[in-house]
Amino acid sequence: MFWLLFLLFVAVPTVELALLVKIGQTVGLLPTVALVLGTGALGAWLARRQGLGVLGTVRTELAAGRMPASALGDGILILFAAAVLLTPGVLTDVVGFLCLVPAVRGGLKRWLWNRFQTKLQRGEAQVIIDVRDYRTAPDGEGGDRPPSPPRALPPGGPES
Numbered sequence: 001m002f003w004l005l006f007l008l009f010v011a012v013p014t015v016e017l018a019l020l021v022k023i024g025q026t027v028g029l030l031p032t033v034a035l036v037l038g039t040g041a042l043g044a045w046l047a048r049r050q051g052l053g054v055l056g057t058v059r060t061e062l063a064a065g066r067m068p069a070s071a072l073g074d075g076i077l078i079l080f081a082a083a084v085l086l087t088p089g090v091l092t093d094v095v096g097f098l099c100l101v102p103a104v105r106g107g108l109k110r111w112l113w114n115r116f117q118t119k120l121q122r123g124e125a126q127v128i129i130d131v132r133d134y135r136t137a138p139d140g141e142g143g144d145r146p147p148s149p150p151r152a153l154p155p156g157g158p159e160s
Contacts, residue, residue, distance in 0.1 A: 019089065055075070058075070
């Protein structure tokens with residue numbers, strides 16, 4: 001955990017600063033500032049556009065009575081992309097723009113899902129569900145029934 005925080009708060013900003021200085025030396029101050037502001041603005045616009053598309057997909061899936069697991073994963077990655085795109089720097093912009101590419105997002109979702117499954121199987125992560133937070137039916141319509149047992153998800157994730 002220490003190394004992750006070190007990477008996040010020390011290494012990444014140091015690399016970003018070095019890249020910006022190098023770009024500034026190569027093309028000049030104003031083009032470098034324009035690059036940083038331009039990629040931030042473009043990234044915010046793209047993330048907003050894709051985020052609204054995902055929101056529409058989530059609404060459609062919920063209206064059809066389906067769990068929008070894939071769309072929610074897209075939404076999380078688009079939110080992450082927006083955050084890193086608004087951070088000044090070239091390296092974070094590359095990561096952010098990659099997260100906005102649907103094919104890259106799909107691969108990231110699969111990788112994260114498989115990593116989560118592996119951690120669950122090794123006992124390194126756990127999901128805690130309190131049955132008191134759920135009802136099997138509205139009150140008065142069999143609400144005293146015990147909840148159905150949890151079901152295992154397929155190895156490929158919820159979409160499989």
